[in-house]
Amino acid sequence: MSHLTGSGRRDVLRDDLSAYAASFEAWLASRPAELVAAARPLPVYAERVAVTSELMRALFDEGWARYGWPEQVGGLGGGILHRAAMWEALARHGVAAMALFEHLEILAPTLVAMGDAGFVAGTLPRFLRGEERWSQGFSEPEAGSDLASLRTRAVAADGGYLITGRKIWTSWARYATWCLVLARTGPPESRHRGLTAFAVDLRSPGVEVRAIEQANGTDELAEVTFDEVAVGPERIVGELGGGWGVAMHILAHERGTFAWFRHNFLYRQLLETVETGTPAADRLLGDALLDLAAVRASSHLGLHAHASGAALGPKAAFVKLLLGASEQSVNDWALASDPDLAVGPPDDEAAARRQDYLFSRIVTVYGGSQQMQLDTIAKQILRLP
Numbered sequence: 001m002s003h004l005t006g007s008g009r010r011d012v013l014r015d016d017l018s019a020y021a022a023s024f025e026a027w028l029a030s031r032p033a034e035l036v037a038a039a040r041p042l043p044v045y046a047e048r049v050a051v052t053s054e055l056m057r058a059l060f061d062e063g064w065a066r067y068g069w070p071e072q073v074g075g076l077g078g079g080i081l082h083r084a085a086m087w088e089a090l091a092r093h094g095v096a097a098m099a100l101f102e103h104l105e106i107l108a109p110t111l112v113a114m115g116d117a118g119f120v121a122g123t124l125p126r127f128l129r130g131e132e133r134w135s136q137g138f139s140e141p142e143a144g145s146d147l148a149s150l151r152t153r154a155v156a157a158d159g160g161y162l163i164t165g166r167k168i169w170t171s172w173a174r175y176a177t178w179c180l181v182l183a184r185t186g187p188p189e190s191r192h193r194g195l196t197a198f199a200v201d202l203r204s205p206g207v208e209v210r211a212i213e214q215a216n217g218t219d220e221l222a223e224v225t226f227d228e229v230a231v232g233p234e235r236i237v238g239e240l241g242g243g244w245g246v247a248m249h250i251l252a253h254e255r256g257t258f259a260w261f262r263h264n265f266l267y268r269q270l271l272e273t274v275e276t277g278t279p280a281a282d283r284l285l286g287d288a289l290l291d292l293a294a295v296r297a298s299s300h301l302g303l304h305a306h307a308s309g310a311a312l313g314p315k316a317a318f319v320k321l322l323l324g325a326s327e328q329s330v331n332d333w334a335l336a337s338d339p340d341l342a343v344g345p346p347d348d349e350a351a352a353r354r355q356d357y358l359f360s361r362i363v364t365v366y367g368g369s370q371q372m373q374l375d376t377i378a379k380q381i382l383r384l385p
């Protein structure tokens with residue numbers, strides 16, 4: 001850890017957010033090679049993963065990515081605002097996407113809060129360092145919006161469990177070592193009460209990962225099948241039968257605080273294309289800026305409330321709606337400025353932007369569709385009949 005000489009310095013950076021932000025800014029301003037590489041547009045997805053993995057390694061080894069996580073699991077202490085400052089500064093220095101490393105902010109808070117302490121202490125540092133990646137195995141071919149109807153089952157055997165079933169749309173499974181699998185441990189009709197979350201090693205016998213190529217040419221999504229895959233009891237995240245609570249904890253982060261991290265990258269994308277915009281598209285640029293301001297304000301509130309110990313809860317549905325809208329309006333503006341953006345070869349100069357544009361068409365689906373967010377707002381916040 002070349003920048004963090006001595007525990008006194010570490011304590012200052014942990015306890016004083018402005019000192020952390022200033023020191024990190026100075027490190028970024030020195031233009032480390034890993035930052036320069038990750039700030040380039042990278043149309044080949046596997047290359048994007050490799051380059052961002054290198055950046056994660058550097059951020060971990062220099063200590064920056066360890067702030068905001070508890071010392072017991074390999075962090076250096078501090079809170080979520082350290083992480084918020086880190087991701088915002090990375091975007092300011094030209095990083096417009098972190099691919100699967102944004103997933104850290106969706107899964108790791110739940111792993112730390114609910115996972116087996118020994119298991120998380122062993123694995124989280126490798127996640128933070130970009131050596132191992134995680135995926136989220138909730139959706140199934142017959143269970144998306146109605147997640148409580150999922151059929152993947154975990155049967156008790158030899159002191160552990162055997163998992164059998166099929167997951168789909170599993171982001172980054174192709175590149176991941178671990179999958180947080182939601183499986184049924186109760187009877188078939190037990191709905192959300194009979195589910196348990198397991199951390200499954202995707203290298204285990206019985207696991208098959210088949211990449212799904214998306215319309216934008218990337219293989220970010222996958223179908224994952226499990227055929228009597230053995231997992232030990234220490235791989236249960238949360239309680240046996242408590243999988244629904246684990247899933248809701250994850251989804252609250254995916255809908256709430258994640259928007260803060262993601263909107264920084266969207267803002268960066270917008271800035272990078274602003275020079276090439278045509279005046280005819282100015283109204284769309286205005287829409288995109290307003291949408292980003294709305295998601296910034298709402299996710300900032302959620303982030304700070306969460307940093308003070310408040311649960312994210314159903315209000316995160318508002319933030320997810322705003323995030324989806326802003327991702328689409330940023331890209332609507334990009335398309336109006338460059339009508340060739342939507343169609344073209346996978347490896348020309350515009351390929352990375354084209355991938356972002358096409359991806360923006362489906363962002364109102366992941367983490368629960370737009371209609372399901374509206375449903376949550378209607379039932380749980382407005383208490384409509």
Ligand SMILES: Cc1cc2nc3c(=O)[nH]c(=O)nc-3n(C[C@H](O)[C@H](O)[C@H](O)COP(=O)(O)OP(=O)(O)OC[C@H]3O[C@@H](n4cnc5c(N)ncnc54)[C@H](O)[C@@H]3O)c2cc1C
Pocket residue numbers: 135136137138139140141142143144145146168169170171172221362363365366367368369370371372375
């Ligand atoms: C880019 C991307 C990444 C994803 N990553 C992951 C991942 O990593 N892990 C994972 O587990 N899943 C992932 N998903 C899957 C995602 O969670 C599901 O696609 C989503 O929950 C919708 O489920 P479905 O596709 O089965 O659609 P369905 O549930 O079949 O819905 C189809 C349509 O019907 C509407 N609908 C359904 N029920 C209702 C209702 N009660 N009221 C009103 N409208 C309704 C929906 O809004 C939608 O428009 C990802 C999806 C995308 C697009």
